[in-house]
Amino acid sequence: MNLEFISEGPALVIEGEQRLLIVADLHFGIEADLAAHGLHFRSRSAGRLERLMRVIDLADPDALVLLGDIKHSIPSLTRQEYYEMPGILDALRARVPLIVFPGNHDIGIERFVREEELRPRDGALVDGVAYLHGHMNPAPSLFGNLMVIGHHHPLISLRDEVGYAMQAPAYIRADIEPGEHGVPVPPGSPGKTRVLFMPAFNELAGYDIVKILKDPFSPLSRSMNADRAEIILADGTLIGPVSALNLDEDD
Template sequence: MRLELIENEPALILRGRIRYLVVADLHLGLVRFYDEFVVRRIEEIAEKMRVDEIVILGDLKHRIGYDWRVQKMVENLDFTLVKGNHDGGLKGEREIHIGKFHLIHGHVKPKEVGKNLIAAHSHPSINLNGLKERVWVFGRWRDSKVLIIPAFNDMCSSTPVNLRVPAGFLFRDLRDVKFLTLDLVMVGDPTSQSSQQPPSQFQHP
């Protein structure tokens, strides 16, 4: 199973015999007029990347209680939901395994942690010259390699990880941290101006 980040999109592909599109933190209902664009963008990426299945890694909706508008909006979208802290009233899984990857939302610790953990929840960004930019976060937590996904919905608030500790249990003990912008520029030290361009396709480090 190969992991591939999609350049300029907060979305990744898990590529094996089956191709999975993974996105997180849609928070539908946060900004009602924007919801349709968010769902349509996922459909467009799925079609362009020719994926077989879509995985939403938590917080499909913003309102914690039941939201019939969200249910209606995604009724034609075929996906697996890994439930987040905003997904009350929705059917979904607490965690799933796809090949060697263990996928969780990230708001609570899983009972068992795989060696390659993919999580969301924290809405990570970095502050560069006063501007926030969403980032992928790579690191290690205990014995696991970790990838934390940025929020798909760009209307969501984000936490600049170089200024304060984001929500979620992972960041409390995350080490060997690296940041990757959506255009796939690695920022080794998010307070510096130096960066390098990694390959657009790469294995989980």
């Protein structure tokens, strides 16, 4: 298995027997929700789709894995989604086969996705790697493999010597440790389970990593060993453990 980081996404290529391109959290249709919260912008779906097509061209994969939250509105479809989604998915389909793991925002996605594209909400193995959106408990059969998930939109704050802080989307690699509040690790699972949290592809989504680690909001994030979790930037630059961010400046 080999990985490629595509920072223009952020997106990831995992190459085993097949070459898979993985993107998480597209959130098409987010603009309608923003407007409801006082932020009024024209739909940026076209630009987002264009960016995704560029990433596909760059990666030239055998299949595109959509790791959930392809659309945004819950609990029901908005007019924007109803009009935009078929075109978006057709454009993707025309270029590359799709594998879809529905997320918590994907209520009603069945309407737009073909049956053969759809995978279970609690995940499935593809080419020896487990994929799921990450908002619910993973299927028991997935443990012992690398799990690639979305849902958390991790974003990192970095400081330089003068103190300027910048934010950037980032990946988190963490080990799963069975615990009271976390995921039910099935007894007799082989080996350890590693989770790779993908940053969101949607340009507006973002959630500070420090906050994710402090107040985990999903079964998998509650089960990870936060102290040893490692952060990787969208271009594959290793930042290291959260402690390397050294928020307490005592040095």
